[in-house]
Amino acid sequence: MHREGITVDGADGTKAAGTAGSAERTPAGSGADTAESGEASGTGDIPSGRKATVAKGGAGVSGGAGGAGGAGVSGGAAAPDTPDTSGTSGPSGPSGTGNGAEDDAVAAARADRARRPVVAALMLGMGLAAIDGTVVATAVPQIVGDLGGFAVFSWLFSGYLLAVTVTLPVYGKLSDTFGRKPVLVAGIILFLAGSLLCATAWNMAALIAFRVVQGLGGGALQGTVQTIAADLYPLKERPRIQAKLSTVWATSSVAGPALGGLLATYADWRWIFLVNLPIGAVALWLVVRHLHEPARPRPATRPRVDWAGALTVFATGALLLTALVQGGVAWPWLSAPSLTLLGASGALAALTVVIERRAAEPVIPGWVWRRRPIASVNLALGAMGLLMVAPTVFLPTYAQSVLGLGPVAAGLVLSVMTLSWPVAAALSDRVYNRVGFRNTAITGMSAALLVLLAFPLLPFPGAAWQPALLMLLLGAALGLFQLPLIVGVQSTVGWSERGTTTASVLFCRQVGQSLGAALFGAVANATLASRLAGAPMPGLPGDLDGVSRALQSPAALSSAATDYLRRAVATATDHVFVGAAGAAVLALLVLLVMAPRRFPVLDDGARGRPDGT
Numbered sequence: 001m002h003r004e005g006i007t008v009d010g011a012d013g014t015k016a017a018g019t020a021g022s023a024e025r026t027p028a029g030s031g032a033d034t035a036e037s038g039e040a041s042g043t044g045d046i047p048s049g050r051k052a053t054v055a056k057g058g059a060g061v062s063g064g065a066g067g068a069g070g071a072g073v074s075g076g077a078a079a080p081d082t083p084d085t086s087g088t089s090g091p092s093g094p095s096g097t098g099n100g101a102e103d104d105a106v107a108a109a110r111a112d113r114a115r116r117p118v119v120a121a122l123m124l125g126m127g128l129a130a131i132d133g134t135v136v137a138t139a140v141p142q143i144v145g146d147l148g149g150f151a152v153f154s155w156l157f158s159g160y161l162l163a164v165t166v167t168l169p170v171y172g173k174l175s176d177t178f179g180r181k182p183v184l185v186a187g188i189i190l191f192l193a194g195s196l197l198c199a200t201a202w203n204m205a206a207l208i209a210f211r212v213v214q215g216l217g218g219g220a221l222q223g224t225v226q227t228i229a230a231d232l233y234p235l236k237e238r239p240r241i242q243a244k245l246s247t248v249w250a251t252s253s254v255a256g257p258a259l260g261g262l263l264a265t266y267a268d269w270r271w272i273f274l275v276n277l278p279i280g281a282v283a284l285w286l287v288v289r290h291l292h293e294p295a296r297p298r299p300a301t302r303p304r305v306d307w308a309g310a311l312t313v314f315a316t317g318a319l320l321l322t323a324l325v326q327g328g329v330a331w332p333w334l335s336a337p338s339l340t341l342l343g344a345s346g347a348l349a350a351l352t353v354v355i356e357r358r359a360a361e362p363v364i365p366g367w368v369w370r371r372r373p374i375a376s377v378n379l380a381l382g383a384m385g386l387l388m389v390a391p392t393v394f395l396p397t398y399a400q401s402v403l404g405l406g407p408v409a410a411g412l413v414l415s416v417m418t419l420s421w422p423v424a425a426a427l428s429d430r431v432y433n434r435v436g437f438r439n440t441a442i443t444g445m446s447a448a449l450l451v452l453l454a455f456p457l458l459p460f461p462g463a464a465w466q467p468a469l470l471m472l473l474l475g476a477a478l479g480l481f482q483l484p485l486i487v488g489v490q491s492t493v494g495w496s497e498r499g500t501t502t503a504s505v506l507f508c509r510q511v512g513q514s515l516g517a518a519l520f521g522a523v524a525n526a527t528l529a530s531r532l533a534g535a536p537m538p539g540l541p542g543d544l545d546g547v548s549r550a551l552q553s554p555a556a557l558s559s560a561a562t563d564y565l566r567r568a569v570a571t572a573t574d575h576v577f578v579g580a581a582g583a584a585v586l587a588l589l590v591l592l593v594m595a596p597r598r599f600p601v602l603d604d605g606a607r608g609r610p611d612g613t
Contacts, residue, residue, distance in 0.1 A: 114290075115232055119241065121286035122225045124279055125184070126245050127252045128191060129221040132214060133160060134256030135272050139264035146269065149204025158325045159208050163215025164222060165510040166317030170310045171220045172227070172503020173363045176496050177305065179293045180228050183499075187220020188284045195276040214273075223503040228291070230490040230498055235601065236429065238487045243426035246479065250418035257411065309363040312352040319345035321511070324518040333522065367497075368504045376595035377489040378508040380441065383587035384482060385512025387452065389520050390580035391417065391471060398573040401551045402461050402566050413468045417475035424479030429487075431480065437488030438595045444481030445587050448474055452581040456574035460567065481587075488599045516583070520576045527572040536564070 136143070136156050144153055175183040194214030201207035229241045263271045323341035331337045356362040369375045391414060399410035424444075432440040451474045458466050486505060493501045528547060547565050 117286045117290040118228070118232065119244070121283045121291070122229060122241075123244060123248045124283035124286075125188060125221045126225050126248045128276055128280055128283070129164070129218040129225075130249045130252035131256040131259065132195075132218065132276070133157075133164075134253055135260040136211075139260040139269045139272055142264040142269045143207070144204075147201065147204045147207060152204060152208065154325075155208045156211055158322070159212045160215040160218065161325070161510070161514070162318055162321050163212045164219045165321060165507060165514070166314045167216055167219030168223050168503045168507040168510065169313055169364050169500070171223050172499040172501075173310075173361070174305070175224050175227055175499035175503075177361065180224055180231065180499065181287065181291050181293050183220055184224040184228065184287055184291075185284065187217045187224060188280055188287070189217070191217025191221060192277055192280040192284075193217070195273040195280070198273040199270040223499065223506055226486070226506065227490075227499045227502045230487075230502065231495065235487070235491050236433075238490075239426055239429040239483060242483050242487060243422045246425050246483065247418075247422035250421055253418075304361050306356070306359040306361050306363050309352065309355045309359050312348055312355055313363050316345055316348040316352050317511075319348060321514050324514045327518055364504065365500065368500065371492070372594055372596050373489055373492045373599050374501055374504065376590055377485045378504055379590045379594070380445075380485060380587045381482065381505055382508035382512035382515075383583045383590065384445075384478065385509040386516035386519070387448070387580040387583035387587075388478075389513060389516030390452070390576050391474060393517060394520065394524065394573050394576050395467065395471070398569065399464065399467065401547065401569045402573070403464055403467075404461070405464060409464065413464055414471060416468050417471040417478075420472050420475035421479040424476040425483040428480050428483050432484045432488070436597070437484045437599050438591055438597060440484040441481050441595075442588060442591050444477050444479070444484075445584055445591070447477035448481060449581055449584040449588070451477060452577050452584055455577040460570055488601070491601045492599055494602060512583075516580075520579055523575055523579055524572040527575045528568055531568040531571060536560075 140153055140156070143156070171183055171187065191214055194210055194212075194217055197210035197213060198207060201210055225245065229245060230238060233241050260269075260272050263269065263275070319341050323338055323345060327333050327338045327341075352364075356364055357366070367374075368378070395414050396410045399405045399413045403410075403413075405413070428440060428444075431443070435443075451470050455467070455470055458470075486502075489501060489505060490498055547569055551562065551565055551569075
């Protein structure tokens, strides 16, 4: 067993260690519920305050985050009701050098100061990846007017999303094999190169291709930033950094359309991509200057990259997501293009399974799905990604078409979710330290289910504060749901598996969003088609986009037609939120049936003791 971690250079020249890496273990069977004999294992996520029982017979663990040494802990598997065991020495573990609470506080403060430049780089990187997913939205008219290509402009979004999603598993495996820093540096450089190319695009085809290059870098940013955050902070401090990243993600996603509109209106749409360059350059400099990974023991054999598996994973994801994104939009669901893409993605998925089973170092190893904590979190966050489509995609249309709000006010109705989400995430540790990761997530999703079911009960047409209040509550519920699962699943694996695990979680969430967009888009259009088929007046549009455009020019419609269309949109949105409630039920079932009651948390190096949360 060996321990690994990340060190960061402070502004004063000092070095401080982040989380010294979790004790690694080789997967055996599912690896989900027990720790193998002779390995340093953490505890299950349970409330503290019970009597400690530590099994003997493993390698000792010492040291801690920020250089604060704690007493040595025996390396055997800890009983699932281990409390705070600071000061308990294991017979076979080397003891740390505890210097008292005052020294611990000084060391912790020094470590926190040293981590700040790296945290700033992570937040800048997360902001770049998040904002570029939405920044183009309001600049489409200017881009199309300059470059043409209106028929394919949707690929400005789809191409970026596809590239980000399908590369997440690949980058996760690469970060576990070669380290986080080279993957993050390569991702930032690739993202900036894509941004520069986008600013020089001469037609729509070139711009779409360069957006894909941006997405290839964005995939590295998303997964690696989350993984480094878990490496830097011990378990009890992770809610703080994850809440910061959640705040950056939410704020950037909402601010993206506004920034894009301002730059396209008052400057030029090419500045949407050029502004990435100085921000990304600062993030790159901070990472290169302040983030240092310790040298790891040289493996007995040279690491082999599963390029065949990476290629098939990429191709499978690209075809599947293309079918989901374009089906029912560019062509009917039962048309030849949809059936061909779905059939080809299914065949490639089968080929991927065969290749990954034979690979020495698979991109998506089988243990990701054999271990109950990881598999359950993957499916639960996939369901969350699916339900998130309801507010993020359909609520702005509802606010404008039904409530009669302008684009800015409609965006504000949705953006209140970004106020409560990070607050709930930051406070979630106070809940899961008492009741555990699983029960905290169940509580959050149960609250989200009630909010989603309350939406169809809103009056017609209602006031803007009513859906805004629901979004405020939904953000709090989902913050309480998502962060404990991410922190929990990252804490069940060692350093060498954390990148792959984090990437699998984010990949499933992204796929869930793509599936939700396709599924709920079909639900909304089917509802509208049903309502408009029996309309008492002729000549009304037949899909959601057509209805939205018609309601933006109410003078062309009679008052009766306008009211009928608004009620049709309200009904379609209600059905979408009911479908989102179904996704919430699915997430709850996954947690209740698949997730272990206590996550098998490994020692995170915090003061040399297992942290059972």
